[in-house]
Amino acid sequence: xxxxxxxxxxxxxxxxxxxxxxxxxxxxxRLIDLVKLVEFTASPITxxxxxxxxxxxxxxxxxxxxxHEHVLRTMRVRCKVLIALGDCAVTGNIPALRNQFVxxxxxxxxxxxxxxxxxxxxxxxxxxxxxxxxxxxxxRPIHEIVKVDAFIPGCPPDADTIWYAxxxxxxxxxxxxxxxxxxxx
Amino acid sequence: xxxxxxxxxxxxGKRCEGALGQTILEIATAxxxxxxxxCYLKNLSAWGGCRMxxxxxxxxxxxxxxxxxxxxxxxxxxxxSERLQHLRRMTLELLFSERNHICPICPMNHGDCELQNQGxxxxxxxxxxxxxxPILPVDLTGKYFGLDHNRCILCTRCVRTCDEIxxxxxxxxxxxxxxxxxxxxxxxxxxxxxxxxxxxxxxxxCPTGALFDKAAAFRGKLNACRVVRTTCTECPVGCGLxxxxxxxxxxxxxxxxxxxxxxxxxxxxxxxxTWAEPRNRIQRPMLRRDGKLQPVTWDEALKVIKDxxxxxxxxxxxxxxxxRVTNETVKALKQVGAHCDRVGLFVAKNEVAxxxxxxxxxxxxxxxxxxxxxxxxxxxxxxxxxxxxxxIRRAVRKRGAxxxxxxxxxxxxxxxxxxxxxxxxxxxxxxxxxxxxxxEVRRPVLVYGPGAMTPIGITVFERLIGVFEKKxxxxxxxxxxxxxxxxxxALSKAGVEPLxxxxxxxxxxxxxLLHIIAxxxxxxxxxxxxxxxxxxxLEQIDxxxxxxxxxxxxxxxxxxxxxxxxxxxxxxxVTSFEGRELKIEAVLPPGGEARDxxxxxxxxxx
Numbered sequence: 001x002x003x004x005x006x007x008x009x010x011x012x013x014x015x016x017x018x019x020x021x022x023x024x025x026x027x028x029x030r031l032i033d034l035v036k037l038v039e040f041t042a043s044p045i046t047x048x049x050x051x052x053x054x055x056x057x058x059x060x061x062x063x064x065x066x067x068h069e070h071v072l073r074t075m076r077v078r079c080k081v082l083i084a085l086g087d088c089a090v091t092g093n094i095p096a097l098r099n100q101f102v103x104x105x106x107x108x109x110x111x112x113x114x115x116x117x118x119x120x121x122x123x124x125x126x127x128x129x130x131x132x133x134x135x136x137x138x139x140r141p142i143h144e145i146v147k148v149d150a151f152i153p154g155c156p157p158d159a160d161t162i163w164y165a166x167x168x169x170x171x172x173x174x175x176x177x178x179x180x181x182x183x184x185x
Numbered sequence: 186x187x188x189x190x191x192x193x194x195x196x197x198g199k200r201c202e203g204a205l206g207q208t209i210l211e212i213a214t215a216x217x218x219x220x221x222x223x224c225y226l227k228n229l230s231a232w233g234g235c236r237m238x239x240x241x242x243x244x245x246x247x248x249x250x251x252x253x254x255x256x257x258x259x260x261x262x263x264x265x266s267e268r269l270q271h272l273r274r275m276t277l278e279l280l281f282s283e284r285n286h287i288c289p290i291c292p293m294n295h296g297d298c299e300l301q302n303q304g305x306x307x308x309x310x311x312x313x314x315x316x317x318x319p320i321l322p323v324d325l326t327g328k329y330f331g332l333d334h335n336r337c338i339l340c341t342r343c344v345r346t347c348d349e350i351x352x353x354x355x356x357x358x359x360x361x362x363x364x365x366x367x368x369x370x371x372x373x374x375x376x377x378x379x380x381x382x383x384x385x386x387x388x389x390x391c392p393t394g395a396l397f398d399k400a401a402a403f404r405g406k407l408n409a410c411r412v413v414r415t416t417c418t419e420c421p422v423g424c425g426l427x428x429x430x431x432x433x434x435x436x437x438x439x440x441x442x443x444x445x446x447x448x449x450x451x452x453x454x455x456x457x458x459t460w461a462e463p464r465n466r467i468q469r470p471m472l473r474r475d476g477k478l479q480p481v482t483w484d485e486a487l488k489v490i491k492d493x494x495x496x497x498x499x500x501x502x503x504x505x506x507x508x509r510v511t512n513e514t515v516k517a518l519k520q521v522g523a524h525c526d527r528v529g530l531f532v533a534k535n536e537v538a539x540x541x542x543x544x545x546x547x548x549x550x551x552x553x554x555x556x557x558x559x560x561x562x563x564x565x566x567x568x569x570x571x572x573x574x575x576x577i578r579r580a581v582r583k584r585g586a587x588x589x590x591x592x593x594x595x596x597x598x599x600x601x602x603x604x605x606x607x608x609x610x611x612x613x614x615x616x617x618x619x620x621x622x623x624x625e626v627r628r629p630v631l632v633y634g635p636g637a638m639t640p641i642g643i644t645v646f647e648r649l650i651g652v653f654e655k656k657x658x659x660x661x662x663x664x665x666x667x668x669x670x671x672x673x674x675a676l677s678k679a680g681v682e683p684l685x686x687x688x689x690x691x692x693x694x695x696x697x698l699l700h701i702i703a704x705x706x707x708x709x710x711x712x713x714x715x716x717x718x719x720x721x722x723l724e725q726i727d728x729x730x731x732x733x734x735x736x737x738x739x740x741x742x743x744x745x746x747x748x749x750x751x752x753x754x755x756x757x758x759v760t761s762f763e764g765r766e767l768k769i770e771a772v773l774p775p776g777g778e779a780r781d782x783x784x785x786x787x788x789x790x791x
Contacts, residue, residue: 084311087288087289090310090311091281091287091311091312091316092316092318093287093289094287094289094290096285096287096316096318097285097287099285099318100285100318100320100321101320138318140315140316141311141316143311143313144315144316148311151310151311152310153310153311155288155289175310176308177305177308177309177310178305178306178308179302179305179306182304182305182308182309182310183305184288184289184294184301184304184305185288185289185294185295
């Protein structure tokens with residue numbers, strides 16, 4: 001083991017399907033190479049309440065609710081480099097489909113009007129009801145809220161794409177996107 | 186004609202020659218220099234709206250669109266400077282942020298979308314501008330295709346195609362600025378449009394997933410499909426098809442841009458009707474036992490027919506063929522010797538006299554392209570031959586050609602016609618009007634269908650010829666006979682007797698065996714039942730063998746049913762109305778146990 005201090009990485013899962021994290025795990029044996037260089041701190045599968053100060057933050061998902069916005073802003077403050085991972089973080093993607101509707105309609109459809117609902121209730125709409133974070137009027141990609149240093153598009157970006165982008169960034173270079181490695185799906 | 190002056194342009198340091206009047210894009214493309222485009226489409230007028238093809242040229246401080254800027258002799262052009270790349274990237278960012286381009290849920294995803302491909306090409310990993318997320322409708326009312334405004338980039342390729350190729354101008358652009366929207370007619374839907382011909386050319390022209398074929402959506406990516414070049418057998422025009430298939434199913438059909446007949450354009454019959462509609466196929470040979478049709482093997486079915494053939498005398502058996510069969514099927518009939526001596530062709534109404542006297546009309550499509558006056562007599566191109574209707578609309582709307590229509594049934598072409606006579610008058614004033622309209626016409630084309638063979642049709646024909654004989658200038662009309670059924674002309678020339686009256690033909694001798702080859706007639710050959718007495722006569726025949734692709738009421742009268750391969754499952758040739766012998770390629774393996782008509786005939790005479 002080298003004595004070089006490891007680069008600290010935190011990942012967060014905002015409004016997305018976690019497919020990008022799954023795709024990240026698809027790095028398979030390359031994860032072993034990766035942990036030689038980096039140390040994972042907070043992630044969706046670690047029970048860490050407060051995001052620590054890290055070198056690199058990786059964000060999956062769009063900003064859909066107040067909690068997402070809070071996590072994102074905190075990450076921005078505590079991460080030296082912030083990476084948008086996947087189409088939801090980069091463009092809003094599927095979660096942003098609800099921007100075509102008024103928020104009240106979306107909530108009513110989801111909590112009151114579904115075919116299986118018998119007695120429905122929209123959570124978190126009363127003052128002081130903080131059990132669930134309130135939805136924002138509009139779903140937005142993360143770079144519309146904070147500065148983002150690198151983008152890895154894809155729904156999800158496949159493991160090779162993630163590997164390419166991470167290794168480039170670890171080597172201190174910006175990933176060069178072209179027809180060969182860029183995917184929006 | 187004087188050849189246009191040759192000019193020289195230096196594009197990206199390469200010396201390129203072109204003709205005076207050519208655009209920078211045309212010269213660059215001819216010299217293998219790639220300039221990205223979105224709103225440009227070959228064969229359409231230049232629009233210059235998307236700004237992807239901008240280039241720098243030494244005449245102008247501004248970047249200019251290569252698609253609509255004529256190249257200047259001796260000029261220097263740069264197509265890929267850093268500034269241009271920056272501007273193109275920004276253009277793409279604006280396009281992506283303007284509407285809801287959500288690639289993962291788009292049928293054109295995976296390399297079929299030109300916008301997505303340009304995004305990749307320009308390394309667009311994010312969009313700096315805030316997404317507008319406009320609220321936009323999706324029109325799914327159309328029979329074969331949908332319009333999703335969320336994915337529209339307003340390139341107007343659909344609008345220009347609809348106007349310049351199909352000639353109906355159903356589509357246009359409404360409103361201004363960010364409210365710009367493609368509209369159908371006067372802001373209605375495809376389902377309610379009364380001008381849309383369902384030709385689907387707009388879908389073929391769309392660079393994104395804004396216009397998409399419903400039957401093709403999410404069925405496979407086109408760029409990974411097998412593509413087979415074949416011929417449409419729905420009508421005698423013989424348009425070239427490109428059939429996209431994957432895993433032995435058709436994903437989508439487009440016109441073949443290399444076909445001299447249709448130059449890539451298709452009508453609804455070739456583009457959709459053959460594959461985008463459910464039709465019930467006859468899957469396997471069937472034999473009537475105890476009053477019910479029951480599946481049997483090919484060997485059993487063929488044996489029953491052979492035995493029946495042997496038992497009856499020659500004059501008691503007959504073969505009735507659809508005019509959709511290939512030339513090879515009839516050749517096989519000649520070579521192997523038919524199992525029936527009497528062979529008839531069940532053509533369309535009034536087509537017999539037509540087939541008898543018919544000459545092919547070589548270069549008819551080119552003549553229509555050049556005509557300054559078109560007369561349509563007893564034919565219905567907008568119903569039967571959409572490609573010819575499109576040519577006529579273009580001639581009238583773009584070149585100001587005169588159009589005269591003599592047909593009992595109304596059609597959309599009547600609106601463009603100078604004379605549209607649904608009821609033909611013999612009055613002097615009417616014919617004076619016809620004469621006046623034709624006065625200045627120099628290159629007339631007379632397209633006539635089987636309807637011209639009726640007494641009234643012949644009268645009109647003779648009067649028209651009279652009008653031209655009296656005319657002092659211009660040539661005599663170029664005659665274009667246009668049959669209704671696909672291959673009737675060639676088959677009757679090959680010696681199969683076209684039948685005016687099927688009932689009379691059946692009734693000449695009481696038959697014991699009748700073999701009907703309906704082939705892939707969409708109605709399974711059932712149209713013959715519309716003729717008087719045919720049903721009764723068929724019921725009297727001991728053994729009716731029905732060889733067809735699709736289920737029909739005829740099956741109820743059949744003793745033996747044989748499944749016939751459809752147009753995309755057999756190879757051979759058909760002869761178009763221009764006399765072109767066009768190749769049909771087998772695109773798919775036969776559905777169920779179906780076999781090519783030719784193969785079945787050979788097996789029967791073996």
